[in-house]
Amino acid sequence: MKKLSFKIGLLFFTAILLLEGVSIIFLHNNILHSRVHDELNALQTRGNNHRDILEASFQKETIMHIAMMEARTDTQVILTKTDRSIYMSSNKVTDEMKAIIKTTPKHIPHDGLIIEDDWKNGAYIASVSPVIVDQKIDGYVYMFQNTQKIKDLISELNRHFLFAGLLSLLFMGIIIIILTRVMTQPLIQMNEITKRMSKGDFSVSLPALGNDELGELGESIKILARDLAILTNERNEFLASISHELRTPLTYIKGYAEIARRQDTAPSERDQYLGIIVEEAVKLSKLVKELFHLAKMDENTFSIEKEMIPLRPFFQEVIEKVSPAFKENHLRIELNCPENISCEMDPIRFEQVILNLLDNARKYSEPNTKISISVQVKGDKIHMMIQDEGKGIPEEDLPRIFERFYRVDKSRARSLGGTGLGLSIVKQLVEAHGGTISVESKTNVGTTFEIIL
Numbered sequence: 001m002k003k004l005s006f007k008i009g010l011l012f013f014t015a016i017l018l019l020e021g022v023s024i025i026f027l028h029n030n031i032l033h034s035r036v037h038d039e040l041n042a043l044q045t046r047g048n049n050h051r052d053i054l055e056a057s058f059q060k061e062t063i064m065h066i067a068m069m070e071a072r073t074d075t076q077v078i079l080t081k082t083d084r085s086i087y088m089s090s091n092k093v094t095d096e097m098k099a100i101i102k103t104t105p106k107h108i109p110h111d112g113l114i115i116e117d118d119w120k121n122g123a124y125i126a127s128v129s130p131v132i133v134d135q136k137i138d139g140y141v142y143m144f145q146n147t148q149k150i151k152d153l154i155s156e157l158n159r160h161f162l163f164a165g166l167l168s169l170l171f172m173g174i175i176i177i178i179l180t181r182v183m184t185q186p187l188i189q190m191n192e193i194t195k196r197m198s199k200g201d202f203s204v205s206l207p208a209l210g211n212d213e214l215g216e217l218g219e220s221i222k223i224l225a226r227d228l229a230i231l232t233n234e235r236n237e238f239l240a241s242i243s244h245e246l247r248t249p250l251t252y253i254k255g256y257a258e259i260a261r262r263q264d265t266a267p268s269e270r271d272q273y274l275g276i277i278v279e280e281a282v283k284l285s286k287l288v289k290e291l292f293h294l295a296k297m298d299e300n301t302f303s304i305e306k307e308m309i310p311l312r313p314f315f316q317e318v319i320e321k322v323s324p325a326f327k328e329n330h331l332r333i334e335l336n337c338p339e340n341i342s343c344e345m346d347p348i349r350f351e352q353v354i355l356n357l358l359d360n361a362r363k364y365s366e367p368n369t370k371i372s373i374s375v376q377v378k379g380d381k382i383h384m385m386i387q388d389e390g391k392g393i394p395e396e397d398l399p400r401i402f403e404r405f406y407r408v409d410k411s412r413a414r415s416l417g418g419t420g421l422g423l424s425i426v427k428q429l430v431e432a433h434g435g436t437i438s439v440e441s442k443t444n445v446g447t448t449f450e451i452i453l
């Protein structure tokens, strides 16, 4: 996590630095240029003013007057003749000035010209304006300004920029540190919580993190923790039930096997005990088979392969399969299913659903009663009802009968070979088909299971 905040911080820092750097450089250059430009312009305007005066009166007194005026300023004026030889100067003419004068181009517009603007390397910036009287050039007014003044100005400007830059860097640093803290703090918390969750501690307490993506993540973790807690609890209960369910038949098997093994057990009794052992073993293998089935469904490794199945032949086939057992219990099965109804389903899985429901109906019905299967189309849904006239299910048990290992009358159900898993398998299979199953029942009147696909 430390790494994350560092990474985010660094990213912010470089991004802002880049942005700020570019804009500061841009701003700096602009200001610098306009300053230098102003200085150059001012110099040229001053030269032009002198020229205007000279054009009005090109006389000794005027020239002296101009020289005297300039002598007190930080600029310097030089008046040359047309051949560029020096006629007057307000101050001492240096070699650099002479060199600049030499480079003056031939044609100079009346408005003057900047002839030296290299303030960085040169000693002076300079401009020239021609003095024209009666359309004839009488001389040139050169203006010089020491570049030191500009250099001072610019270094002052640079100092300001440096100060502003450092200050904003400092602020940026502080803001970034706060920002990354604020951003990574919840992540750090969530990381710690998920670590605790992986060790089995689901008592999650996360502060509300608002309704942004982080908040959603926190909410998801809370939900995950709650679901995991429920799941772990369910798994423990399930394991406890399994071991309990396995223990009972095993106890029988062990007990009866021991009695059967005894020398003094009469052969007829032995046969009876061996019969019980086989019965319990059958129950055990059924239980294990159903558990395996459930495990496969939980893993989601089993797949539903749907195809269009005509329902009437489908139910007729299922009824044929179970009719021997029903005959033995003196039960009648009735089928009310219109011709030509087909339904998209996995015939093998769905057959198991119907077999389980019919098996329950058989187990919990009295002889000489009727079990009916009715199929109806309502809208775009198919309703299938399996109705018996058996002992029914008490109202308080109804909500729980689809739970694993839930049995209404434990001893009776077990003696009938029930594992308590049948209905939970039915429910999972129906839901895997995208359908729903519901139950209605009245004690001693009968039970109806309705599947809607």
Ligand code: ADP
Binding pocket: 360, 361, 364, 388, 390, 391, 392, 393, 401, 406, 407, 408, 409, 413, 414, 417, 418, 419, 420, 421, 422, 423, 424, 447
């Ligand atoms: P079992 O294997 O014990 O039948 P199920 O999950 O199939 O387990 O059923 C759970 C319980 O629901 C049963 O123990 C039984 O008490 C009750 N039950 C299921 N179907 C019926 C029915 N048609 N009539 C009465 N009780 C039923």
